[in-house]
Amino acid sequence: MTRSTTIVAVAASAAVVTAALLLLGSSATGSPPGGELAKMSNQGEPVNPGPGQRHELQNVGARRAWLLAARNARSFYRLSRDDGSVCYAVNSSTDEDRIGNTVCPLTPTSFPTPTAPVLDLSVFESTSHVAGYFHVVAAQGFAADGIVAVALLDQRGRTIARRRAADNVYAIDVPPGRVATTVAAYDADGAEVFRVP
Amino acid sequence: MAHMHKHLIPTLAAMTAALAISVAAAVPSSASAAWCWPTCSTSGLLGPGTSTYNGCWNSSGEVCSGWNTWSANGIDKGCYPICDYGGYTQARVLYGFENTERIRGFYTDRALATYVYPYQLWMGGYLRAQVSWAPYTDGRTSYTSWIHVGAV
Numbered sequence: 295m296t297r298s299t300t301i302v303a304v305a306a307s308a309a310v311v312t313a314a315l316l317l318l319g320s321s322a323t324g325s326p327p328g329g330e331l332a333k334m335s336n337q338g339e340p341v342n343p344g345p346g347q348r349h350e351l352q353n354v355g356a357r358r359a360w361l362l363a364a365r366n367a368r369s370f371y372r373l374s375r376d377d378g379s380v381c382y383a384v385n386s387s388t389d390e391d392r393i394g395n396t397v398c399p400l401t402p403t404s405f406p407t408p409t410a411p412v413l414d415l416s417v418f419e420s421t422s423h424v425a426g427y428f429h430v431v432a433a434q435g436f437a438a439d440g441i442v443a444v445a446l447l448d449q450r451g452r453t454i455a456r457r458r459a460a461d462n463v464y465a466i467d468v469p470p471g472r473v474a475t476t477v478a479a480y481d482a483d484g485a486e487v488f489r490v491p
Numbered sequence: 492m493a494h495m496h497k498h499l500i501p502t503l504a505a506m507t508a509a510l511a512i513s514v515a516a517a518v519p520s521s522a523s524a525a526w527c528w529p530t531c532s533t534s535g536l537l538g539p540g541t542s543t544y545n546g547c548w549n550s551s552g553e554v555c556s557g558w559n560t561w562s563a564n565g566i567d568k569g570c571y572p573i574c575d576y577g578g579y580t581q582a583r584v585l586y587g588f589e590n591t592e593r594i595r596g597f598y599t600d601r602a603l604a605t606y607v608y609p610y611q612l613w614m615g616g617y618l619r620a621q622v623s624w625a626p627y628t629d630g631r632t633s634y635t636s637w638i639h640v641g642a643v
Binding site: 354384385386387389392394395396397398399400401403404405409410414415416417419420425426428491 | 548549552563565570574575576577578579583585587592593594595596597598599601602603604605606607608610611612613625626627628
């Protein structure tokens with residue numbers, strides 16, 4: 295076997311191993327494809343649901359819930375359905391026997407991903423009938439491990455509030471007297487990787 | 492052509508069945524839903540010209556229920572017209588509730604199922620459940636959404 299043949303053989307073997315690892319959905323380091331933007335480490339604490347929570351779980355076909363975090367008077371939940379799919383919910387009411395607004399991504403692998411590292415459940419409002427004239431009432435949502443901060447921006451793109459994303463959740467109240475129109479999320483390098491709307 | 496039909500018809504039948512199952516699981520059931528769009532067993536295209544012609548906040552680009560003391564609004568947004576592995580559809584909507592003073596809700600351009608409660612939007616009393624077409628402002632083409640809506 296010549297030297298060049300050996301190099302080609304080694305390269306081909308490496309390519310096959312790499313392809314196999316990608317097909318298995320993980321890299322050689324054990325990270326999912328997409329790295330920190332495609333991973334949520336916080337598994338949460340199991341919840342013993344009350345009657346109101348059980349009713350809201352049933353509404354989305356879920357049976358079990360885990361509390362990921364409580365932040366800014368909101369509770370953030372991960373829900374599991376019998377078919378193995380996962381939903382996420384935020385309870386922003388004062389009634390603790392609630393699960394809250396619930397979003398169920400298409401598949402368990404739909405969130406988080408590098409193109410969707412944030413599952414935003416921020417409330418937007420308009421009091422004008424002019425199309426597109428919306429502002430943020432409250433920012434809240436779920437974020438991948440790779441999201442380190444979330445900010446509220448005004449109409450000119452200036453930051454009016456910025457908070458660290460921790461435990462894979464974030465919650466930001468709009469400062470009194472300010473108007474936020476955008477929610478933006480940033481990675482460890484400070485790069486904006488997601489925004490709503 | 493006959494070859495294509497041979498495969499297309501079973502495929503469409505399977506897609507229809509899958510859609511019906513996902514719709515049934517995601518939004519208020521036909522038996523319990525007090526309002527559905529376009530019907531309680533189908534999905535429809537929500538775009539800039541869509542309207543329920545019943546006095547919604549926006550005269551077009553929105554579907555809304557009648558006035559009621561709604562307890563929940565659910566949507567099932569399908570993988571259409573595009574759909575990557577994260578469910579991105581390039582077709583954004585704002586879903587929630589409205590009254591005579593304001594419209595409130597959440598944005599999404601992902602294929603997903605959701606359930607939103609008025610009290611979580613700090614709203615109550617007589618409301619309309621609504622879903623609005625929400626075009627992008629960053630230059631992206633905004634497609635119409637394939638969606639099913641149900642409120643109870």
